Amino acid sequence: xxxxxxxxxxxxxxxxxxxxxxxxxxxxxxxxxxxxxxxxxxxxxxxxxxxxxxxxxxxxxxxxxxxxxxxxxxxxxxxxxxxxxxxxxxxxxxxxxxxxxxxxxxxxxxxxxxxxxxxxxxxxxxxxxxxxxxxxxxxxxxxxxxxxxxxxxxxxxxxxxxxxxxxxxxxxxxxxxxxxxxxxxxxxxxxxxxxxxxxxxxxxxxxxxxxxxxxxxxxxxxxxxxxxxxxx
Amino acid sequence: xxxxxxxxxxxxxxxxxxxxxxxxxxxxxxxxxxxxxxxxxxxxxxxxxxxxxxxxxxxxxxxxxxxxxxxxxxxxxxxxxxxxxxxxxxxxxxxxxxxxxxxxxxxxxxxxxxxxxxxxxxxxxxxxxxxxxxxxxxxxxxxxxxxxxxxxxxxxxxxxxxxxxxxxxxxxxxxxxxxxxxxxxxxxxxxxxxxxxxxxxxxxxxxxxxxxxxxxxxxxxxxxxxxxxxxx
Ligand SMILES: Cc1cc2nc3c(=O)[nH]c(=O)nc-3n(C[C@H](O)[C@H](O)[C@H](O)COP(=O)(O)OP(=O)(O)OC[C@H]3O[C@@H](n4cnc5c(N)ncnc54)[C@H](O)[C@@H]3O)c2cc1C
Ligand SMILES: Cc1cc2nc3c(=O)[nH]c(=O)nc-3n(C[C@H](O)[C@H](O)[C@H](O)COP(=O)(O)OP(=O)(O)OC[C@H]3O[C@@H](n4cnc5c(N)ncnc54)[C@H](O)[C@@H]3O)c2cc1C
Ligand code: HEM
Ligand code: HEM
Numbered sequence: 001x002x003x004x005x006x007x008x009x010x011x012x013x014x015x016x017x018x019x020x021x022x023x024x025x026x027x028x029x030x031x032x033x034x035x036x037x038x039x040x041x042x043x044x045x046x047x048x049x050x051x052x053x054x055x056x057x058x059x060x061x062x063x064x065x066x067x068x069x070x071x072x073x074x075x076x077x078x079x080x081x082x083x084x085x086x087x088x089x090x091x092x093x094x095x096x097x098x099x100x101x102x103x104x105x106x107x108x109x110x111x112x113x114x115x116x117x118x119x120x121x122x123x124x125x126x127x128x129x130x131x132x133x134x135x136x137x138x139x140x141x142x143x144x145x146x147x148x149x150x151x152x153x154x155x156x157x158x159x160x161x162x163x164x165x166x167x168x169x170x171x172x173x174x175x176x177x178x179x180x181x182x183x184x185x186x187x188x189x190x191x192x193x194x195x196x197x198x199x200x201x202x203x204x205x206x207x208x209x210x211x212x213x214x215x216x217x218x219x220x221x222x223x224x225x226x227x228x229x230x231x232x
Numbered sequence: 233x234x235x236x237x238x239x240x241x242x243x244x245x246x247x248x249x250x251x252x253x254x255x256x257x258x259x260x261x262x263x264x265x266x267x268x269x270x271x272x273x274x275x276x277x278x279x280x281x282x283x284x285x286x287x288x289x290x291x292x293x294x295x296x297x298x299x300x301x302x303x304x305x306x307x308x309x310x311x312x313x314x315x316x317x318x319x320x321x322x323x324x325x326x327x328x329x330x331x332x333x334x335x336x337x338x339x340x341x342x343x344x345x346x347x348x349x350x351x352x353x354x355x356x357x358x359x360x361x362x363x364x365x366x367x368x369x370x371x372x373x374x375x376x377x378x379x380x381x382x383x384x385x386x387x388x389x390x391x392x393x394x395x396x397x398x399x400x401x402x403x404x405x406x407x408x409x410x411x412x413x414x415x416x417x418x419x420x421x422x423x424x425x426x427x428x429x430x431x432x433x434x435x436x437x438x439x440x441x442x443x444x445x446x447x448x449x450x451x452x453x454x455x456x457x458x459x460x461x462x463x464x
Contacts, residue, residue, distance in 0.1 A: 024292065029315055049348075049435070050334050054286035054295035060256065063286035063295055065332035065352050083261055100297035102282050105439075107458070111376050111387050112394040116281075120297050144343050155343050156423055162344040185445040191388055192447045197454050202440040203281070207337075213417040213430040220427050226339070 024124055025175040033179045038073070040178040044121035045070050048099040049147075049205075053077065055085070055093050055127070068097065069139075069146045075123060076130070076139050078168045086167040089127035095171055097123045103182065105201040109191040117200065119180040123173045130168040139168045148226060256356055257407040265411045270305075272410040276353035277302050280331040281379075281437075285309065287317070287325050287359070300329065301371075301378045307355060308362070308371050310400045318399040321359035327403055329355045335414065337433040341423040349432065351412040355405045362400040371400045380458060 018036040019025065027034035035041070045051075051068040054061060064085050066077045075097055079086050089095065104117035130136050137158065144152045185198045210222060250268040251257065259266035267273070277283075283300040286293060296317050298309045307329055311318050321327065336349035362368050369390065376384045417430045442454060 029312055049337075050332060052284035052286075052295050052297075052330055052332070054284075054293040054328075056288055056291070056293055059288070059291075060326055060356075061286040061288055061293060061328045063284050063328040063330035063354065065284075065330060065350070067348065080261055094292055096286075096293045096295040098284055098295040098297060100282060100284070105281075105379060107380065107383075109388055110394075111372060111384065111390055112398075114376065114379075116299065118282075118297070122295065124292075140343060144346065147337060147346075148339065151339075152343065154428060156341055156426055156428065158343055162342075166344075184443075185447075187445075187447075193449070194388055195449050195452050196386060196388065197452050197458070198445040198448060200443045200445075201458070202443065204438050204440060206436050206438050208434040208436060211416075211432045211434065213419075213432075215417075215419075215424045216430060217425070217427050220429050222429055226429070226433070 019173065019176040022175055025122065025177045027177055027179060030179075030181075033181055035178040035180070036176070040180075041121045041123070041173075041176045042070065044101070044119045044178050044180075045075070045099050045123070047119075048101060051075075051077070051097050051099045053085070053089075054096040054098070055089060057084075057088050067143070068099070069143050071142060073173045075125075075171045075173060076143070076168060078140065078143065078166055081165055081167045083167060086169055089169050090129040090167065093127050095125060095127050097125075097171065101205075102203050104203050106181075106183075106185055107198050107201070108185050109187045109194045109196040109198050113185065113187050113191075115181065115186075117181050117183065117202075119178070119182075121176060121178045123171070123176040125171040125174045127169050127171050130170045133163065136166070136168050137163060139170070140166065150225065151223065154223065251405065251408045254407055257354065257409045259409055259411060262411075262413075265413055267410040267412070268408070272412075273353045273355070273405075273408045274302065276333070276351045276410050276412075277307070277331050277355070279351075280333060283309070283329050283331045285317070285321075286328040286330070287321060289316075289320050299375070300331070301375050303374060305405045307357075307403045307405060308375070308400060310372065310375065310398055313397055313399045315399060318401055321401050322361040322399065325359050327357060327359050329357075329403065333437075334435050336435050338413075338415075338417055339430050339433070340417050341419045341426045341428040341430050345417065345419050345423075347413065347418075349413050349415065349434075351410070351414075353408060353410045355403070355408040357403040357406045359401050359403050362402045365395065368398075368400050369395060371402070372398065382457065383455065386455065 106115040332352040338347040
């Protein structure tokens with residue numbers, strides 16, 4: 001169905017407002033850490049280099065790590081046309097796609113109040129195959145550009161059989177939620193008087209210097225901004 | 233059922249050998265990157281600070297980020313006794329618990345051969361509540377000690393109502409697989425002659441200097457080895 005794979009409205013039309021709140025995505029536990037607005041959900045999604053996709057095969061849950069990218073309200077991921085996960089999703093399966101960042105370890109004076117600082121997003125929807133060849137090639141280019149802006153046009157062009165061997169899945173975000181903690185230690189009032197070390201250990205993802213391919217031609221310069229993807 | 237929550241055999245008895253291979257955990261795609269031995273699976277699990285738990289509620293998949301810990305062949309995680317996820321799992325739900333590390337971005341001369349270096353583990357089993365009070369307290373202490381060896385005995389002891397408010401889930405790993413890529417660029421032979429930059433951008437998780445709680449008593453020293461957990 002062409003309607004299934006139409007690109008979503010442009011970013012500036014969809015990046016506002018909040019996702020609808022249902023029994024599915026309504027935060028109950030520590031709900032004051034939750035957000036339903038697109039701005040918060042998209043920021044968590046876009047800052048991550050990988051996500052985890054939950055889906056079922058014959059009632060059995062699977063949780064597969066993969067790379068994702070986003071255009072407006074649509075999430076994409078890709079793999080082999082023969083992939084079990086993707087073939088399963090191609091049939092239009094329900095999916096929960098989750099992204100998480102661990103930002104710090106929180107050490108309290110009691111075990112109970114230990115925690116972590118984090119940002120996460122859970123997105124619900126139905127997987128759809130992107131089978132229009134033009135949209136598929138556009139999507140794969142967007143994948144490359146998300147990680148390495150400007151790189152797609154420098155590469156050896158895609159071969160038709162490469163595009164054929166590749167499956168791209170798109171999922172319109174129907175419901176979503178973000179949840180985050182970014183705070184210091186929250187101890188019981190009486191416990192602050194205890195002589196126990198408490199505090200936060202920040203955790204970060206960093207990108208190290210490039211390691212050139214050993215077969216790189218000697219006169220090829222490193223393109224600018226290659227490690228431009230700053231993991232957040 | 234007490235049998236459900238009995239601790240698994242000691243580590244040195246279970247850390248050998250491989251998990252059974254079934255239709256569920258048999259690697260098909262790029263299977264040469266796969267491992268089924270406990271050593272490989274446990275190393276991936278233990279090096280991670282968080283996991284993603286996939287489960288279903290009324291046929292709908294969910295993917296929840298959480299902290300996990302392991303003893304032998306058993307995985308644990310925890311939260312509120314009122315948590316929707318944990319109440320659902322308490323009933324003995326099927327779970328896929330996945331851990332992933334992104335170790336590097338791989339830039340090839342064609343879009344098709346772009347990849348990432350990674351280590352991941354997928355573990356399948358049935359969730360069981362840990363309701364024996366002694367085992368539950370032991371498990372919560374193990375959680376603290378996993379992140380901060382030696383810290384449990386320095387803390388204000390757990391209150392009975394804190395233990396009551398907490399749910400601990402244990403899952404015997406029935407099947408598991410690890411998958412990893414740790415290599416340079418793999419391009420089509422002809423493409424090595426192209427003047428396109430190719431290589432690997434290593435990615436790492438780092439722990440930054442401690443930030444003491446603003447209400448820390450002035451004479452409390454930082455315990456040694458506090459940031460001893462080296463994220464791998
Ligand atoms: C790095 C990390 C570590 C964590 N460790 C723990 C832990 O050890 N123990 C623990 O109890 N919790 C932990 N959490 C929080 C955990 O993800 C859940 O928020 C919490 O367990 C409550 O789950 P629930 O299903 O009962 O929540 P509910 O509030 O009942 O969930 C209802 C809905 O709220 C939304 N929601 C819930 N959690 C999240 C989330 N994290 N991100 C975005 N939307 C969400 C979803 O739409 C979900 O369907 C951690 C989170 C992160 C990111
Ligand atoms: C950080 C990261 C990013 C990734 N990005 C992509 C991507 O963009 N595209 C892509 O196609 N793949 C990606 N992968 C690999 C992905 O997780 C799957 O291995 C792959 O998609 C094949 O899925 P499948 O269900 O078809 O595999 P199958 O081989 O059919 O899966 C069968 C069984 O093999 C085992 N298995 C499969 N994958 C893994 C795994 N990753 N770890 C442990 N056990 C596993 C499980 O037990 C699974 O049930 C990524 C992995 C990681 C860790
Ligand atoms: C290193 C030790 C620990 C860490 C890193 C840790 C981390 C966390 C995190 C990240 C959450 C989720 C909070 C949220 O939803 O935003 C949580 C919830 C919870 N933890 Fe822990 N925890 C630790 C130890 C403990 C211990 C020892 C207990 C009990 C004695 C405990 C009891 C709870 C409870 C009850 C919740 C649920 C809170 C709620 O949903 O209202 N935790 N923990
Ligand atoms: C920045 C760009 C890209 C990244 C980071 C990336 C990353 C990955 C990763 C990590 C895998 C999993 C490999 C494994 O299972 O171990 C994968 C699989 C795959 N990718 Fe990509 N990819 C990118 C671009 C592309 C493009 C442009 C195409 C197609 C033209 C493509 C086609 C495929 C195919 C077909 C597979 C499945 C391999 C198999 O299962 O046999 N990828 N990709």
